[in-house]
Amino acid sequence: MTSIPTFPARPAGTNQPAPPPLLLHALRESALAALVMLGLSIPILLFRTDQSAGQQLMLTPRIGLVATMCAIIFAVRFVVCLYVARRQSQRAARQAAGVSAPQSKLAHYVVSVGVPLFLGIAVTYPLISSMLAGGLNGARYWIDLGILILTYVMLGWGLNIVVGLAGLLDLGYVAFYAVGAYTYALLSTTYGLSFWICLPLAGVLAAFWGILLGFPVLRLRGDYLAIVTLAFGEIIRLVLINWVELTNGGAGISSIPRATFFGVPFERGENGFAAMFGLQFSAMHRIVFLYYLILVLALITNAVTMRLRRLPVGRAWEALREDEIACRSLGINTRNTKLTAFSIGAGFGGLAGAFFAVRQGFVSPESFNFLESAIILSVVVLGGMGSQFGVAIAAVVMVGGPEMLRHLAFTKAIFGPEFDPNEYRLLIFGLAMVVMMVWRPRGLISHRNPSIALKERKAISGSLVKEGHG
Amino acid sequence: MEVFAQQLINGLTLGSIYGLIAIGYTMVFGIIGMVNFAHGDVFMVSAFIAMIFFLLLTTWLGIASIALALLLVLVLAMLMTALWGWTLERLAYRPLRGSFRLAPMISAIGVAIFLANFVQVSQGARNKAVPPIVTDVIVLFERNGYAVALSYKQIIIMSVTAVLLTAFWFVVTRTSLGRAQRACEQDRKMAALLGIDVDRTISLTFVLGAALAAVAGTMFFLYYGVVGFTDGFIPGVKAFTAAVLGGIGSLPGAVLGGLIIGLVETFWSAYFSIEYKDVAAFSILAIVLIFMPSGILGRPEVEKV
Known part of the structure; x- marks a missing residue:
């Protein structure tokens, strides 16, 4: 200003x-x-x-x-x-x-109350939304939106390992998402493998790609690292478009098999999920199942990240984020540390990708463009890098918020019938990114909890840590 | 031989457009150490501005002389885009100066998304095409039935680029603004101590970069006759590649890099495969950054502990 x-x-x-x-x-x-x-x-x-x-x-x-x-x-x-x-x-x-500004305890309060609240809402969300919408079928839109938000929560948490913990700025994260999605799409349509076999395979393959793409960029830091990862992401997308024999090019792969309840398909009939549990058949069973599947996947991502933070490798990541040179002088193997961060982050991206493919039943290279990477990165940065809860809130705000524009029917009354608020979704998204950065450059939850403390755990302000130079 | 000569001409034309955009990247990176992600989209906006002014001048005001119309379009587009550059720096980047390093980058990505969608919302999602503006060509020589042609458009593009780069070179090396800019590039704090208005200098850097992007945008519009709201990203990345290849922070390097990228792209399309031409550009970017991050004319970055 x-x-x-x-x-x-x-x-x-x-x-x-x-x-x-x-x-x-x-x-x-x-x-x-x-x-x-x-x-x-x-x-x-x-x-x-x-x-x-x-x-x-x-x-x-x-x-x-x-x-x-x-x-x-x-x-x-x-x-x-x-x-x-x-x-x-x-x-x-x-x-x-002579009065100092009142110390804000709000952030601390938000985390201690918000986390259980958020988790509770996430677990009971299909129930709440179906009650509010009057029946399971009416809640389809809301549960789909929940799935979308949770997918971004999971992607945000996955990228948080790379960007938030290890401090490696990755603008091509969507490449691993694509690897996961295409792994499931190709294996299931050509070899008929089931989702439950492909899911871990997608994670492993994406992690492997993480190492493969991580190797050349070990020496790079900061902006240069971001640009090279962006280039890798774009190269993978362009190869997916142009390698028509394998990927069917821009037309994408359709009719990917649906998810099953651990082998039991969600269909009408004797062997279906509904018949097996003695329920009335409803197409919504599959949607609710998908919701809980992504919730579990996201929570696994979170749990693994939280545990890893306490392991030596996690501490090495955070040390690397703060000061790479000090790290090296202390004998930390920076190569392995960076590669583990890349591969574990990529692995979770791959899992989310496989989930994306099974949910959509269709994948095409257009789902994996740079904008997607930018959205995931903005979720991580706006949430406050390294803060798991902040990332979850940011995903709700950044993904759910623009979606709400669809419901602003009253704008039609103001601006005329041909006004479509949905057109302004990305416009407002871009503007929000700028405004949020100007307002809170360190993200929504910017204080950090030290992963190890001598006597008492004191949250420290994000502006005191150096991060973001890696 | 004939194909080679023709591709050389085409590549140099494309390369001068990339070079003009690359200067914006390299100047901003040199002075505040930030990759201005939105620069490609500023270029796209300027192409739209040029198109609208061109239509305005030829159809509404009825200027019959194409040369006069193009000259006016160029000047007006430069002015308007410079205002865009100034506003963006003021609103999206200046408040973040001194903030942690990722913040301006995220802000720039936000600006890029905003600009592309602003144009989409205000002008519609369809590509805008105008009938070819200058169609005359000079046939340089003809052999085996293959004519090597140099079109008037290409002559205009290369000569305008050359003239404006000279003018720009004069500004940077001979004027007090250029001196202030180079001083800020070397040491911002020291420059401020010596009485240079750093904020103003940075503002002017963005203005200059945007004006050169507007030249590129006008030339792009003249050359292809089609503009769309997604046209910012890929030329932006290629121009950034050019800036890195030439050595980021180095102005002659940006032009050199632009020419090389333009040549590589056209030769790659002509001799290998046109589908993978963007892959080639991205691969050059990755390879250069990994193996020679200081580029051709750049100075190596010395890391102090």
Whole structure:
């Protein structure tokens, strides 16, 4: 934001209205912001290009839209200006009075209460949603959304091992997701292997790819590491598109066998799941089963990560994140440490990929583009790197939040019938990433719990640790 | 031989576009050590701006002279895109300066997603095509029925690139802005102590980078005649590859890298397979970063403990 002049704290006891320069300043700033908005929108918002019947591009001016946008920007900037000035004068007043800012215990509180609450909601979610939606069939959409969110929770936790614990910035995580998905898709459609055999295989293969792609990048750090992993992710996607004989190219692989209840298929008839347990057949059984499957997979990811953090290898990861050179001087084998982080993180990505394939029944390279990697990484970073609970919250916010846009039917009443709020999903997603970074660059839960302590465990602020240089 | 000469011309044209984008990456990385992920999308936005101005000037204002229209489009696109660059730096990157290292990168990814979808929402998801603008070609020589042609478009692209790079080179080496910029690149704290407005210099770096991206965007629009909202990512990554290949932080390196990447891409498409041309670019990126991270003209990074 622009630099805001500091205002001297008013002496206590005087009950004067806000000094006029503040309002004037805010007005000037807002006018400037609106002017910039006008400049930005001149060609690209003011004129819409449309292909006419004769394949000629036609320009349609939209003066009303530009005026509305400028007004919105003016209002937003005005409110932000006043808010920031108030915060500053409060802080100044507090400093003048010699009172330090109240210590926030909120984050600690959120974690200790939030984790059991979150877990409880996750376990009973199909029950709650079917009660709210009036029946299991009505809750299909909500349970599907739950599955989607949990998939991202699992991917976030998997990537958290690489980025949050070992401090290796990976922008190509989606490659391992793809390896897992294609492993199940190919093995099941060509050799007829069942999901329960393919699931561990997908994890192992993805872990193997993690080592394979991890080897060349051992020497790289920070941004360069991110770019190379991005390149690897894109190469794998492009190979999936172009190697048509194996992967059927951009058309993808369809009719992948559905999940079974440990061998018992979810179908109508004698041998089906419903008949075996004496239930009325319902297509929702499979969906609920998938929900619990991904919940268990995600919780396994979490449990393994939490245990690994206490093992020597986990401590080596965190040490590596803080300072690689110190690590090396202390005799930690950085090569093996990095490779284990890559492969274990990739393995969980592969498991999630196999789950994705069995849930969709269809895989195509378009599901594994860079945007997917960016979403997973943003879930990890916005959650607060290394914080398992923060990642879960961030997944709910970042994946569930945009999905809620589908339900904003009232916007149609405001903006006209052809307005589709869903079009703005990714626009708002990108904007949210920027706003969250500016607001809380260290993520939602930024304090850290030391994995080992001498006498008492003290959570320390995230800004005190160095991470992110690896 | 004929195919080779033709591909050489095509590759140099493509390479000059990549080189112009690469300068934006290399300058920003040099001065604040950040990979500006959104730069490819700034390029895409500028191509849209150029297209809209072109339509505006030729169909609404009825400017008959294509040369005049293109010149105006170039200037206007540079101005407008520079404003975009300035705004993005101000809103998305400046508040994060001094924050931990991942934050600006995540913010830049957010900006990239935002820009692509902003264009999609405001202009529609379909690719926009205009009829070919300059169609004349010069046949250089003809042998065995294969004519090696140099089109006017290619001449325009290469000469505009050359002129603007010279102007840019002059700005960086001969003006006080360029001096301030080089000083900030070497040591930001020291530069600030000596009275250089670091924030302003960084702002101007983004403005310059965006303006050069706008030149690339206008040339891209002129060359292909088609723009789409997804056109930012792949050219962006290739231009970044060019910047790394030339040695990140080095301005001549960025242009050299751009030309090499353009040549590799066209020759690869002509002689091997066109499907894998992007794989080739990504592989060069990975190989260069792994085996020679300081690039061709860059200085090796000395790690101090």
